[in-house]
Amino acid sequence: MSSRALPYRPHNHDACVSHALAEARAICQQQNARLTPTRERVLELIWQSHKPLGAYDVLAKLTSEGHNAAPPTVYRALDFLQQYGLVHRIASLNAFTGCTHAGKHHTGMFLICRACGNVLELMESSVTTAIENAASAEAFQPEAITLEVAGLCPGCQADQHHE
């Protein structure tokens, strides 16, 4: 099955990263936001794989690179990146992952593999609609949706059988 989504199979991940960075630069330029070196580097670190990274993981990488960083350094960069829709926070993991639909208006739905840790972000309007309908039925006005599904990705389901 070669139609599996990117995180679930070997792929040229450098392409993911450079695409994400290019998009980020475009989006920030368009909105007059300053993608400073620290912010860009944090984004790049977040994108180093499809596994979400904790703020303190990012911090460790920064300091190991000689960057003089403290927790606020990282959290501020992450706040900025979230604000411009370049990264998402995964509440159930206390971790951050690069947005794969940057620029497009969307509500993220995250498939989180508990075995390999990779995350796939989906943009399913049918799901969003179902959620909004359920909220409407209670006269509730939704503003932000947190939707995170933990389970096994295709690759890790296969691995289960070999054990």
Place this chain on the structure above:
Amino acid sequence: MSSRALPYRPHNHDACVSHALAEARAICQQQNARLTPTRERVLELIWQSHKPLGAYDVLAKLTSEGHNAAPPTVYRALDFLQQYGLVHRIASLNAFTGCTHAGKHHTGMFLICRACGNVLELMESSVTTAIENAASAEAFQPEAITLEVAGLCPGCQADQHHE
């Protein structure tokens, strides 16, 4: 509109509590689980309103009652209660709320009012189905769904206009 869900209107909340406690006792008895005094008290504290309570809020109440409690006391009780489906953890708030569908097999969907803090737990099979379908389309095997919707409850939408 008197058909609004309980958390969103004045109601006899003592009935909510005693119902929840009765259910908890029944469920634990049925499963040979020990609803010890501490566990029961924690459940009762969680149920003191429809606003989720942080673990340290619970801890503070316990100690203020003279109970000799430390963080593990509370987390252990909460783990137990979660295990038997009596409370849910709200990941986006790092807080806990009583389950309003205890006993029934369900995936909770939480409507969280950012103004008043009340939470309504829904059980919407249409939403669950849409999520599972989206996961299936990526050959992902879901195990646990975190679905939390932040926004404004009916009451607080009305309050907005008065400001």
Place this chain on the structure above:
DNA sequence: CAAGGTTTGCAACATTATAACATTTGCAGG
């Protein structure tokens, strides 16, 4: 260059959660 806003450095602190080990409690079998 001078003023004013934005970004960063830095130190301290706050909040949430877990680890490790000793002690007590409830209960089943002798």
Place this chain on the structure above:
DNA sequence: CCTGCAAATGTTATAATGTTGCAAACCTTG
């Protein structure tokens, strides 16, 4: 009733995650 085991609790310390406040550095724009 005892005895011994497993489950539950007490206790202390520590880990992990996130925030506040203030001063210095840095753009940008007139």
